[in-house]
Amino acid sequence: MSVSTQEFREAMSRLGSAVNVITTGNITTPHGFTASAVCSVTDTPPTLLVCLNSSARVRPAFIDGAGMCVNVLTSDQKELSGIFAGPYDMSQRFDSADWSVLETGAPVLTNALASFDCQIDRIVEVGTHSVIFGLVKAIRLGTSGGGLMYFNRNYHDLPHSHGGDS
Amino acid sequence: MSVSTQEFREAMSRLGSAVNVITTGNITTPHGFTASAVCSVTDTPPTLLVCLNSSARVRPAFIDGAGMCVNVLTSDQKELSGIFAGPYDMSQRFDSADWSVLETGAPVLTNALASFDCQIDRIVEVGTHSVIFGLVKAIRLGTSGGGLMYFNRNYHDLPHSHGGDS
Numbered sequence: 001m002s003v004s005t006q007e008f009r010e011a012m013s014r015l016g017s018a019v020n021v022i023t024t025g026n027i028t029t030p031h032g033f034t035a036s037a038v039c040s041v042t043d044t045p046p047t048l049l050v051c052l053n054s055s056a057r058v059r060p061a062f063i064d065g066a067g068m069c070v071n072v073l074t075s076d077q078k079e080l081s082g083i084f085a086g087p088y089d090m091s092q093r094f095d096s097a098d099w100s101v102l103e104t105g106a107p108v109l110t111n112a113l114a115s116f117d118c119q120i121d122r123i124v125e126v127g128t129h130s131v132i133f134g135l136v137k138a139i140r141l142g143t144s145g146g147g148l149m150y151f152n153r154n155y156h157d158l159p160h161s162h163g164g165d166s
Numbered sequence: 167m168s169v170s171t172q173e174f175r176e177a178m179s180r181l182g183s184a185v186n187v188i189t190t191g192n193i194t195t196p197h198g199f200t201a202s203a204v205c206s207v208t209d210t211p212p213t214l215l216v217c218l219n220s221s222a223r224v225r226p227a228f229i230d231g232a233g234m235c236v237n238v239l240t241s242d243q244k245e246l247s248g249i250f251a252g253p254y255d256m257s258q259r260f261d262s263a264d265w266s267v268l269e270t271g272a273p274v275l276t277n278a279l280a281s282f283d284c285q286i287d288r289i290v291e292v293g294t295h296s297v298i299f300g301l302v303k304a305i306r307l308g309t310s311g312g313g314l315m316y317f318n319r320n321y322h323d324l325p326h327s328h329g330g331d332s
Binding site: 002003005007008009010011012014015016017018020036037038039040041042043044045046047048049051053072113114116122124126127128129131133136137138139141147149151152156158159160 | 175184203204292313
């Protein structure tokens with residue numbers, strides 16, 4: 001018994017996820033793409049991971065030891081998600097938003113919900129994809145906002161407001 | 167410059183994620199826990215990953231070659247999420263829902279939004295956590311339902327209905 005690509009994608013569309021713009025390089029030579037396959041690994045030391053197609057044109061820029069910034073998008077940044085997932089070159093992508101830097105020099109998105117500035121610590125190749133582990137070196141929390149989620153092949157907003165236990 | 171555990175957790179609370187019950191073992195000797203750190207890795211071959219604290223009591227049951235089922239929870243399964251994250255023994259956890267099996271024998275949750283029945287292919291240790299890669303051997307799509315998400319330290323529901331492009 002085996003699972004088809006189509007069946008896997010249909011089932012994966014039911015696993016909702018946050019939408020993020022992942023960057024590397026620096027402000028003058030930036031690289032970036034939209035990713036939903038991001039998750040927390042451990043808080044000791046603070047580490048996350050990002051999955052990236054090994055054949056993506058940005059892949060060669062993500063190398064061991066380099067900076068990598070994971071920018072979590074707000075519900076107001078839907079258009080930016082499309083731009084960083086679309087057929088635009090890097091200057092077109094980065095010209096569509098404002099950027100600064102924290103510790104590693106990787107571009108940090110202004111007004112992201114949260115930005116994790118990481119140093120790439122390890123890259124594990126799994127089939128067609130690279131799993132990139134980042135050690136978090138600096139964090140910037142953006143202004144409050146709702147979260148942008150992708151679920152059932154559509155964007156959804158999650159409200160910022162807390163439910164009462166915090 | 168370094169990032170504290172507290173700062174990392176605060177920022178991570180802004181990365182919304184789906185809520186899942188991960189199982190291994192079999193119907194008579196089941197093991198399971200609630201996890202939000204799950205993501206798609208590649209569709210060739212269909213592969214996902216799950217992060218698990220290496221000191222968790224269920225950790226020894228997740229071994230290379232074993233079955234592992236990732237059950238994506240619906241918005242109606244909030245209580246089950248709490249039970250599989252709480253101080254209950256395995257029989258108490260599994261008695262609180264209905265289970266079957268697909269290919270590997272790992273318990274498959276009845277009425278999950280989607281279930282990915284996997285064989286554990288590789289486990290990578292990163293700091294305090296184990297990153298478990300599962301090759302998807304079988305899939306079951308549940309009855310339609312909303313998705314259960316965790317964001318800003320609260321549960322949220324995502325509607326099942328599509329937005330019009332599908």
